Amino acid sequence: MRLSLIIVVLVGLLSWGMPALAQDASRDAPAVLVADRVEITDDDKLIADGNVEALYGESRLKAERIIYDGKTDQLILDGPIMLIEGPDAIILADAGSLDADMRNGLLRGARLILSRRVQLASPRIDRVGGRYTQLYKVAATSCRVCNSDTPPIWQIRARRAVHDQQEKQIYFENAQLRVLNVPILWLPRLRLPDPSLARSTGFLIPSLSQSSKLGTGLRIPYFIRIGDHRDLTLTPFIAGNTRTLEYRYRQAFRNGDLSIEGALSRDELIDGTRGYLFARAAFDVARGFKLRFNVEAVTDRGYLSVYDYTSKDRLASAVSLSRAQRDEYIDVSLTGYQTLRATENNSQIPTIVGELVYEKRLFPKAVGGELRMSYGAFGFRRYSDLDVLGRDGARAEADIAWLRSWTLPAGIRASLETGVAVDTFRIRQDSNYSGTESEVTPRAGLTLRWPLIKTEKGGATQILEPVAMIGWVGGASPDVPNDQSTAVEFDEGNLLSLSRFPASDRRERGLSLAYGASWTREDPDGWSARLTLGHIVRDEDQPDFTSTSGLDGLNSNLLVAGQFRTASGLSLIGRALVDTGLTISKAEARAAWITPKMGLGASYIWLEDDPEEFRTDSVSEWSIDGSYRISRHWTGTANWRYDINARRSTEAGLGMQYRNECVDVNLSLSRRFTSSSIVDPSTDIGITVGLRGFSAQGFNNSYTRTCRN
Structure with a gap:
């Protein structure tokens, strides 16, 4: 004992x-x-x-x-x-001497291990003042070292290294970077952060790329820690056809944060300087309001696509002030748009858009239920002075509604909504419309739901819920252009709505009946299924709906939506609009299978041609994406999009990643097949090699190599 x-x-x-x-x-x-x-x-x-x-x-x-x-x-x-020095440093040694408080001394045959990821081996370690640890003839690596005969994948050899425990920095003198014990880089001085340090000034992981447009290039990011709450990253990008400086600035405030990123380029594709700027910020201001703004700007239409910074084809710069409370919502915003589409003229789209929304909820005890009041204003301006093409517009809206729900016998839920809206429109620079239009729109709707629940002997639960809504909307459609409700979606979310237009410049009119049912099954084995059907009939035709919206005419298309999920990670989601002739006008489907080793997904979309939705040709497209962990350290990725109508691929990509405890290698190959007047087809190849260990980021230990006996 x-x-x-x-x-x-x-x-x-x-x-x-x-x-x-x-x-x-x-x-x-x-x-x-x-x-x-x-x-x-x-x-x-x-x-x-x-x-x-x-x-x-x-x-x-x-x-x-x-x-x-x-x-x-x-x-x-x-x-x-x-x-053991705190949670981040461990020294292993064969022999040595220390003073009584273990702050100064000499250790022989020692290793310094930092954050259980980086080890520095040396025949001698000196401890000075409890702050500095000096190592001589040092070898540093984060790779698993199983025996002395097999060198690590990478290591840093140096004449001397000093670990500053207070500043959390490691300083090397006469340093060599070796790969499989072969020297590839020599530096007289080298500084690396302690793995426990979250932010430190210095170089980040470089990356190598090859583009058919820009040539072979190298990115070398340099991170500058300005303070505890600010930093700047400068990334020179040098390639065969471009000289680019990328930048990112971040700052955290007591009541918000700010982020600015962008790039400046001189290349052989276009004369002059090219660049872009994206900035975003959000601040908490007085009385619960939140101030947000973002800036998105670029010098030319093809820059973001050629340099692969973003796939956006319209940029939005906006400022907004909003507050969301339990019974009140306020939002004021001003947005400026810049189009990058080759088919659009920036002066002929709504370039400046302003909007004001105020909503209030009250609960009157006299009549019960909920009283909702909302007020709004919306306006837009085009820079063009041409008639029709330069049309400007504004709209003001006031709406009041009363809602109440009851539970009827047999568990039937009834909901009543009544209300009235007043809309005023102002149109300029369009001779097809008068200057001012106004309309009063009363409405009423009664919704019935009957949820039926069945629990099976095995523990499975089924829910069948028939639903129906009868509604009426009065008034007449004002003679104003359709500027906001050009794209309408008919889905499970708006089946029981009195108006399915996305904005108030259009409203459904007349008497309508919406009905359908949903069925859900939850199995104790972990799988679930859901099916929803819906249909709408009216007494008046709705000419403002497009032919492919599924909502035009007296009878809507049949809405069919379903989903299926299993405990093994398989999921199927689909939605379609089917007319009486069993013709599908819109359909979308997504299948995915996610396991610990694999993630595979496939999507399909079908849209009929509809000039009213600015779609002159039908859209039929497949897309596939996935990743597979081939082995302990290798993971492959792939993506592919195929245009069925054009019978050609639009884009494709392959990737391969190798990871272990000390290195991270990413290889990528992508191809864009489509072309326009501003961009051509291009091929891009990228490679990034990262040395793991000198980083505060977490790591999946399943990639760590093991030693064999």
């Missing part, structure tokens, strides 16, 4: 020795020594043998034997030795 002797050094032995421990005010805590055997000799020495542990402050020392010399105030250590 082990005999554990606990000696509280600052209390029990303060009068005998180790005065340095009591004099260090910064480490004002008792020292504790635990060992199998402890002996105090006549010449003021304390000898501890067998499984020795000494604890002092945040330091924890383990050794086979410790001799404390009271005359010199030194600890003589016999290994194996382990010195």
Whole structure:
């Protein structure tokens, strides 16, 4: 049986020795020594043998034997030795000596391990002032080292290295970067962050790319820590056909944050300087309001696509002030648009758009239910002075509604909505319309739901819910252009709505009946299924709906939507609009299978041609994306889009990633097949090699290599 002797050094032995421990005010805590055997000799020495542990402050020392010399105030250590300094640093050694508070000393045959990821091996380690750890003839790596005959994938060899525990930095002198023990880079000075440091000035992981438009290029990011709440990243991008400087600035405030990113380029594709700027910010201001703004600007239409910064074809710069509370919502916004589409003229689209929304909920006790009041204003301006093409417009709206729900016999839920809206429109620079139009729109709707629930013997639950809504909307459609409700979606979310237009410049009119049903099954084995059907009939034709919206005419298309999910990661989602002739006007489907090793997805979309929705040709497209973990360290990715009507691929990509505990290699190949007046087909190849370990980011330990016996 082990005999554990606990000696509280600052209390029990303060009068005998180790005065340095009591004099260090910064480490004002008792020292504790635990060992199998402890002996105090006549010449003021304390000898501890067998499984020795000494604890002092945040330091924890383990050794086979410790001799404390009271005359010199030194600890003589016999290994194996382990010195733990807080949660992030461990020193392993064969032998050495330290002063009594373990802040200064010499360790031989030692290794310094930082955050359990980076190890620095040296025949000698000096500890100075409890802050600096000096290593001589050092080898540093984050790779798993199984034996001395097999070199790590990469390592840094240096004449000397100093670890600053306070600043969390590692400084190397006469450093070599070796790959499989082959020197590939020499640096007289090298500084790397401690793995526990979240942000530090220095170079980030470089990347190599090859583009058929830009040529072979290298990106070398440099991160600048301006303070605890600000940083700047500058990334020179040097390629065969371009000289580019990319930048990103971030700042965190007490009440918000700001981010600015962009690039400036001089290339052989277009004369002059090209570039883009994206900025985003959000701030909490007084009385619960949130101020947001974003800026998106580019010098020419093809820049973002050629440099692969974003796939956006319209840019929006906006400022907004909003507040969302339980019973009140306020939003004021102003947005400017810049089109990048080759078929659009920026002066002939609504370039400046302003909007005001105010909504309020009240709960009158006299009549019960909920009273909703909303007010809004919307306006847009085109820069063009041409008639029709330069049309400007504005709209003001006031709406009041009363809603109440009841539970009827047999569990039927009834909901009543009544209300009235007043809309006023102002149209300029369009001779087809009068200057001002107004309309009053009363409405009423009654919705019935009957949820039926069945629990099976095996624990499965089925829910069948028939629904129906009868509604009426009065008034007449004003003679104003359709500027906001050009794209209408008919789905499960608006089946029971009195108007399915996305904006108030268009409203459904007349008497209508919407009905349908949904069925849901939840199985205890982990799979679930859901099916929804819906249909609408009216007494008046709705000419403002497009032919492919599924809502035109007296009878809508049949809405069919369903989804299926299993516990194994398989999911199927689909939606379609089917007319009486069983012709499908719109359809979309998505299948995905996600497992710990694999993620595979496929999507299909079908849209009939509809000039009213600015679609002169039908759309039929497949897209496939996936990733597969081939082995412990290798993961492959792929994506592909195919235009069925054009019988050609639009884009495709392949990727391969190798990961282990110390290196991360990413290879990518992508091809864009389509072309326009502003961009041509292009092929891009990218490679990124990252050295893991000197980073505060987390890591999946499943990629760590293991050593074989």
